[in-house]
Amino acid sequence: MKYSIFSLARAAFSGHKNWQRAWRDATPKSHYDVVVIGGGGHGLATAWFLASEYGIRNVAVLEKGWIGSGNAGRNTTIIRSNYGLPGNTGFYELSMKLWERMEQDLNYNTMVSQRGVINLYHSDAQRDAYARRGNTMRINGIDAELLDLAAVRKMMPFLNFDNARFPVQGGLLQRRGGTARHDAVVWGYAHAASALGVDIIQNCEVTGFVRDGSGKVTGVETSRGRIGAAKVGMAVAGSSSRVAAMAGMRLPIESHVLQAFVSEAIKPLIPNVMTFGAGHFYVSQSDKGGLVFGGDIDGYNSYAQRGNLPVMEDVCEGGMALMPMIGRIRLLRQWGGIMDMSMDGSPIIDKTPVDGLYLNAGWCYGGFKATPGSGLVFAHLLARDEPHKEAARFRLDRFRRGAMIDEKGQGAQPNLH
Amino acid sequence: MRIVCPFCGERELGEFTYLGDAKSARPAAGASEDEVFDYVYMRDNVAGPMSEYWYHGGGCRAWLKVARNTLTHEISSVEPAAGVGAKQAAR
Numbered sequence A: 001m002k003y004s005i006f007s008l009a010r011a012a013f014s015g016h017k018n019w020q021r022a023w024r025d026a027t028p029k030s031h032y033d034v035v036v037i038g039g040g041g042h043g044l045a046t047a048w049f050l051a052s053e054y055g056i057r058n059v060a061v062l063e064k065g066w067i068g069s070g071n072a073g074r075n076t077t078i079i080r081s082n083y084g085l086p087g088n089t090g091f092y093e094l095s096m097k098l099w100e101r102m103e104q105d106l107n108y109n110t111m112v113s114q115r116g117v118i119n120l121y122h123s124d125a126q127r128d129a130y131a132r133r134g135n136t137m138r139i140n141g142i143d144a145e146l147l148d149l150a151a152v153r154k155m156m157p158f159l160n161f162d163n164a165r166f167p168v169q170g171g172l173l174q175r176r177g178g179t180a181r182h183d184a185v186v187w188g189y190a191h192a193a194s195a196l197g198v199d200i201i202q203n204c205e206v207t208g209f210v211r212d213g214s215g216k217v218t219g220v221e222t223s224r225g226r227i228g229a230a231k232v233g234m235a236v237a238g239s240s241s242r243v244a245a246m247a248g249m250r251l252p253i254e255s256h257v258l259q260a261f262v263s264e265a266i267k268p269l270i271p272n273v274m275t276f277g278a279g280h281f282y283v284s285q286s287d288k289g290g291l292v293f294g295g296d297i298d299g300y301n302s303y304a305q306r307g308n309l310p311v312m313e314d315v316c317e318g319g320m321a322l323m324p325m326i327g328r329i330r331l332l333r334q335w336g337g338i339m340d341m342s343m344d345g346s347p348i349i350d351k352t353p354v355d356g357l358y359l360n361a362g363w364c365y366g367g368f369k370a371t372p373g374s375g376l377v378f379a380h381l382l383a384r385d386e387p388h389k390e391a392a393r394f395r396l397d398r399f400r401r402g403a404m405i406d407e408k409g410q411g412a413q414p415n416l417h
Numbered sequence B: 001m002r003i004v005c006p007f008c009g010e011r012e013l014g015e016f017t018y019l020g021d022a023k024s025a026r027p028a029a030g031a032s033e034d035e036v037f038d039y040v041y042m043r044d045n046v047a048g049p050m051s052e053y054w055y056h057g058g059g060c061r062a063w064l065k066v067a068r069n070t071l072t073h074e075i076s077s078v079e080p081a082a083g084v085g086a087k088q089a090a091r
Helices: A005-013 A041-052 A088-106 A124-139 A149-155 A182-195 A237-245 A309-322 A324-328 A371-384 B033-041 B084-090
Strands: A031-037 A059-062 A117-121 A145-148 A170-174 A199-201 A206-211 A217-222 A225-234 A253-265 A273-276 A281-285 A290-301 A331-342 A348-351 A357-361 B002-005 B009-012 B017-021 B049-055 B063-069 B075-080
Touching: A031 A041, A031 A217, A041 A059, A041 A182, A041 A371, A059 A225, A088 A182, A088 A371, A117 A124, A117 A149, A124 A145, A124 A170, A145 A149, A149 A170, A182 A199, A206 A225, A225 A237, A225 A371, A237 A253, A237 A331, A237 A357, A253 A309, A273 A309, A281 A309, A290 A309, A290 A331, A290 B017, A290 B049, A309 A324, A348 A371, A357 A371, B002 B063, B002 B075
Parallel strands: A031 A059, A031 A225, A059 A199, A117 A273, A225 A357
Antiparallel strands: A117 A170, A145 A170, A206 A217, A217 A225, A253 A290, A253 A331, A273 A281, A281 A290, A348 A357, B002 B009, B017 B049, B049 B063, B063 B075
8 A cells, every 4th residue: 555645634534443554464485586584674675675676576574573673673763874984985875865765765654854963072182083084974975064162052052061071072963864763664664565575474583594405595494484595685683693604604793782772751852863972872862752872882792682781871871971961861761682793893795605695794783774775785786696886895705805894993803893 | 790700709790891702712823814814703603601701800800711691691600711810719
């Protein structure tokens, strides 16, 4: 069905009792042209781009739980393209442009809100670093503005500007950045992909790969039986190493837990997405009024989808340094997701050494903003067997070649990215 | 998560810093490029019981070898990492 003002009015007059399902909950067929493992944002976006851009409609998305039950439903919903290194700048701007037309493309309200992302700076050195980043962005055709103290004061008068240790001096603003409704993104891609014939198969856990005599992957074993496939793509985030191990591969990835937090609802306060530059704290306010915020990963390997108190304390301290008045707001919810931390902090989208198996992983804790871009470039790789031009640097062998894309310059220590 | 340091007793997680998998051993000086690559970049990324290095920076500043389950965060053993500290702990 197509959503429009007319379908909304029709449904309103019938008491909203006659809405059709947004997408089909399919049962597996015996064979597909492409099987995508992982029914999160990236997997569903990949399936939609395969069907809409590359004309491959005999596609299944396999999800071990329900779609969007992993990191797609656990993030802080921030979208931006303020990266600094070749490879990242082009790719994330491609993704940003796809966010800007997503609702029209998918015929689904994903609540994309370009409310701006501002990174605050607190020292002269940090201002210089942000000026450099902003210039890098602008050279690459991405919008960026360096704001001075007066401009930030006008935009966010409620900040603790006179913090003795970390005074706010200004910020780097990307006006086109903002937030999107994460669950709606999952459902929007499911809605649009399903309409083009993609099978979305839930409660279907991949338990192994089917391979022929030459070692080529020809399908997957699942909890709902064997499913044949000409090509298999993995988009399983924190589970990448576990799924790759079923094909006998080790990856340059560690799985770490990242926590996110929501406060009780308050009146409109924070007009944008903002980050504290002297610690690690990022926050926006949801339409329901809750402050949605997060910080660093916990820092130890984990598959547990829950974190510990020291990081919670650190994140809340960051918030308090910027906005002491939020100290009396109660924390409502907190949760954890499992991040596929790569060795340079950048993603891997490539063919694997195993014929017929394709990898989309290493998103660290920045996967949400990449959702549409990731879907497009992974679909391109699956359809054409060659990398999309904006993902040409995200190769699996770049670590061996020394062609790292390390935004933070931390080296092969994933918990520092 | 709390870690029972063999030198300091039970301490909260914030006192400790994580290094990573204790299984991988630094290759010898004459090792091949493949071995060095494997050591620096590739990970088992264990889902289940894992042996790992933690540093007790907020306490005795000793390196510890901790056996912990990455699926549950349950810690089954903590011992001093190989080196001077291990000898002192044994005394």
